[in-house]
Amino acid sequence: MSNAYIDKFPAEAKVVKAAFYSSFLALALGGVFGVIQTLHRTDIYRFIDSADYYTVLTAHGVFMVITFTIFFLVGVFTWAVTTSLDRGVEDIRFTWSWVGLMTIGTVMAGVAILAGFVDSIDISASVLFTFYAPLQAHPLFYLGLVLFVVGTWVAGADWFRSWWAWKKENPDARIPLPTFMVLTTMIMWYIATMGVATSILVFLLPWSLGWIETVNPLLTRTLFWFFGHPVVYFWLMPAYLLWYTMLPKFAGGKLFSDPLARVGFVLFLLLSTPVGIHHQYLDPGIAEGFKFIAMTNTMFLLLPSFLTAFTVVASIEHGARQRGGTGYFSWLKSLPWRDPVFAGMALAGLLFAAAGFSGMVNAGMNINYLVHNSLWVVGHFHLTVGTAVALTFMAVSYWFIPQVTGKELWNRSVALIQVVLWFIGMTFMTNSMHRAGLIGMPRRTAEPQYTGFEFETAVGSVGELNAQIALGGVLLTLSLVLFFANIIGTAFGSRSDNLPDNGYAEALSGSDDAPRVLDNLKLWTAIAVVLVIIAYSLPLMSIVDRGGLFGPDITAFPANLESVRFLAFAVEHLGTAALESAGTLAWNTLPEVIR
Amino acid sequence: MSQATEEPEQLQEIGHDEYNPIGTLALIGLYFVILVLLWLFVYFVEFLGNDPTVIGAVLTMVGLQ
Numbered sequence: 001m002s003n004a005y006i007d008k009f010p011a012e013a014k015v016v017k018a019a020f021y022s023s024f025l026a027l028a029l030g031g032v033f034g035v036i037q038t039l040h041r042t043d044i045y046r047f048i049d050s051a052d053y054y055t056v057l058t059a060h061g062v063f064m065v066i067t068f069t070i071f072f073l074v075g076v077f078t079w080a081v082t083t084s085l086d087r088g089v090e091d092i093r094f095t096w097s098w099v100g101l102m103t104i105g106t107v108m109a110g111v112a113i114l115a116g117f118v119d120s121i122d123i124s125a126s127v128l129f130t131f132y133a134p135l136q137a138h139p140l141f142y143l144g145l146v147l148f149v150v151g152t153w154v155a156g157a158d159w160f161r162s163w164w165a166w167k168k169e170n171p172d173a174r175i176p177l178p179t180f181m182v183l184t185t186m187i188m189w190y191i192a193t194m195g196v197a198t199s200i201l202v203f204l205l206p207w208s209l210g211w212i213e214t215v216n217p218l219l220t221r222t223l224f225w226f227f228g229h230p231v232v233y234f235w236l237m238p239a240y241l242l243w244y245t246m247l248p249k250f251a252g253g254k255l256f257s258d259p260l261a262r263v264g265f266v267l268f269l270l271l272s273t274p275v276g277i278h279h280q281y282l283d284p285g286i287a288e289g290f291k292f293i294a295m296t297n298t299m300f301l302l303l304p305s306f307l308t309a310f311t312v313v314a315s316i317e318h319g320a321r322q323r324g325g326t327g328y329f330s331w332l333k334s335l336p337w338r339d340p341v342f343a344g345m346a347l348a349g350l351l352f353a354a355a356g357f358s359g360m361v362n363a364g365m366n367i368n369y370l371v372h373n374s375l376w377v378v379g380h381f382h383l384t385v386g387t388a389v390a391l392t393f394m395a396v397s398y399w400f401i402p403q404v405t406g407k408e409l410w411n412r413s414v415a416l417i418q419v420v421l422w423f424i425g426m427t428f429m430t431n432s433m434h435r436a437g438l439i440g441m442p443r444r445t446a447e448p449q450y451t452g453f454e455f456e457t458a459v460g461s462v463g464e465l466n467a468q469i470a471l472g473g474v475l476l477t478l479s480l481v482l483f484f485a486n487i488i489g490t491a492f493g494s495r496s497d498n499l500p501d502n503g504y505a506e507a508l509s510g511s512d513d514a515p516r517v518l519d520n521l522k523l524w525t526a527i528a529v530v531l532v533i534i535a536y537s538l539p540l541m542s543i544v545d546r547g548g549l550f551g552p553d554i555t556a557f558p559a560n561l562e563s564v565r566f567l568a569f570a571v572e573h574l575g576t577a578a579l580e581s582a583g584t585l586a587w588n589t590l591p592e593v594i595r
Numbered sequence: 596m597s598q599a600t601e602e603p604e605q606l607q608e609i610g611h612d613e614y615n616p617i618g619t620l621a622l623i624g625l626y627f628v629i630l631v632l633l634w635l636f637v638y639f640v641e642f643l644g645n646d647p648t649v650i651g652a653v654l655t656m657v658g659l660q
């Protein structure tokens with residue numbers, strides 16, 4: 001008999017497994033679209049119509065950064081809360097309800113996107129994952145997003161419920177670190193999603209249903225980025241959770257400091273949202289002063305970032321020293337590099353460090369002009385979400401999947417090759433994307449080649465850059481194939497008694513050393529809200545002042561579709577009730593969360 | 596094929612007071628130096644070295660525009 005997660009929490013293990021498998025399905029789809037667009041835009045192999053490129057790109061973006069990442073992280077969070085509080089969820093039907101909501105939402109949005117490939121169906125959502133107006137999607141897409149987000153809200157309520165129930169029984173105990181990380185992340189998420197919820201429910205959905213004529217594109221963009229930066233932390237904080245609480249264990253050491261980890265997460269909660277305008281440095285219609293404030297706030301984020309880097313590396317080093325490592329740098333050799341879980345997570349962290357550099361360039365208001373909307377940005381976020389997050393999630397799956405299925409990993413060597421291949425593939429793809437961006441090659445472009453114009457490279461050539469991008473894309477696809485082979489091989493294996501115990505890393509300096517105030521979630525929520533109000537009220541007011549709440553007259557693209565009229569009718573008469581109850585649910589959970 | 600993560604072999608137990616993360620300091624310090632050098636390169640060579648963009652070169656220098 002082993003002591004794996006599934007042995008202690010069989011019902012919860014099913015939920016976590018369902019979340020992981022959903023996320024892997026999205027990863028597979030996203031990967032297929034990823035390699036198609038890589039080969040297309042580098043002109044290595046084009047078999048789709050260039051007009052369909054944007055449907056492919058939308059599918060890639062949405063499946064990767066909404067479905068894959070978020071389904072995976074709700075699985076991790078469920079594991080983290082149940083494991084660290086050492087109690088099952090309060091009501092498993094409630095838990096399945098949010099899995100259901102998220103699934104229905106994904107299917108709706110996914111169908112709307114994929115229908116864009118079929119000319120005979122007049123449904124499409126080729127609006128890219130940022131869905132800027134005047135690009136317009138079928139209402140099904142927006143409705144799907146809403147249900148998905150509501151699902152995550154209910155999931156958050158589920159974890160808060162667990163914590164409240166636990167607190168009643170343990171009134172004086174510190175919040176266990178993994179649960180603390182889940183709760184702070186979710187508070188951040190509740191604040192952040194107010195932005196998209198408003199953008200979709202008040203503007204974009206009514207607009208796509210034909211209930212309102214126009215929207216103010218700058219307003220909906222700004223509301224998108226109100227959510228768009230913190231969503232980045234919604235992907236990253238689960239990866240940090242794994243780096244802080246699992247990686248030290250895999251390295252053979254202990255977490256360097258529990259208090260530092262708490263401080264880091266509080267700072268991320270406070271600083272994630274009031275910075276979104278740093279994605280809009282080039283948007284006309286937002287005053288430079290507001291952009292400057294966003295930049296200043298962004299620079300403050302360096303603090304928790306370096307804190308995280310220091311604490312995580314120090315914890316790994318602790319492992320290396322316990323394994324006999326010595327010297328300033330040679331301790332690195334004592335780490336368990338043959339373990340795919342450790343190696344994958346560590347390599348993810350290494351590429352994340354590289355992303356720190358391109359991120360600093362993005363963050364500077366003036367130097368951002370150099371790279372804005374160029375392939376540089378795509379290179380940057382394939383290092384962050386595409387590697388720091390995605391590779392961490394894949395690597396840690398080699399630990400999690402046995403935990404939630406009770407089966408041994410099919411093949412460790414394949415797993416090791418897989419994570420290394422991802423690292424190599426991303427190195428090729430992203431270094432060349434950064435360089436291509438520097439010479440001005442645009443992102444989101446099916447055919448970035450122009451008659452009578454040549455990009456000038458200081459070193460190398462455009463052909464060489466494209467070759468590297470394509471080679472990287474192919475290696476990444478290969479890596480994905482190995483990943484799925486391993487997951488499927490494991491799923492079809494038989495139950496094993498020889499599994500590692502469930503658990504997370506101990507701390508060298510534990511929660512007793514952390515000031516009590518760190519656990520005061522009400523205080524941090526209040527400060528976070530105040531910071532958001534300070535950062536956003538004036539910019540939003542001035543945008544509405546200039547462009548009107550519903551904006552100047554803009555023409556939607558594509559033009560209004562036939563099926564929409566039918567759906568508008570249906571939604572009006574049937575859907576409003578559903579929306580209302582979803583809204584009530586949200587409003588009921590929110591005060592509880594803030595309480 | 597054995598477990599996904601075999602317990603790493605531990606040679607010694609190092610407690611809170613004996614542990615000095617000197618290697619971390621070295622590593623992060625090195626990283627910081629690389630960051631600064633790369634940033635200087637991109638700022639002065641790639642950014643200021645190119646033709647002025649919509650904003651003028653003087654304001655760019657001040658870093659305010």
Ligand code: HEM
Pocket residue numbers: 030031034035037038041057058060061064065068069128129130378382385386387390442443444445446472473474476477480
């Ligand atoms: C097989 C691996 C992958 C390949 C080959 C790949 C390739 C690409 C390429 C070439 C683009 C840029 C297209 C353009 O701007 O014209 C792109 C965009 C993007 N990728 Fe990936 N990618 C991969 C994995 C990932 C992963 C793991 C994530 C995130 C978890 C991700 C997230 C995104 C996002 C958000 C975009 C931007 C979409 C947009 O501009 O709307 N990709 N990808």
Ligand SMILES: [Cu+2]
Pocket residue numbers: 228229232275276278279
């Ligand atoms: Cu951002």
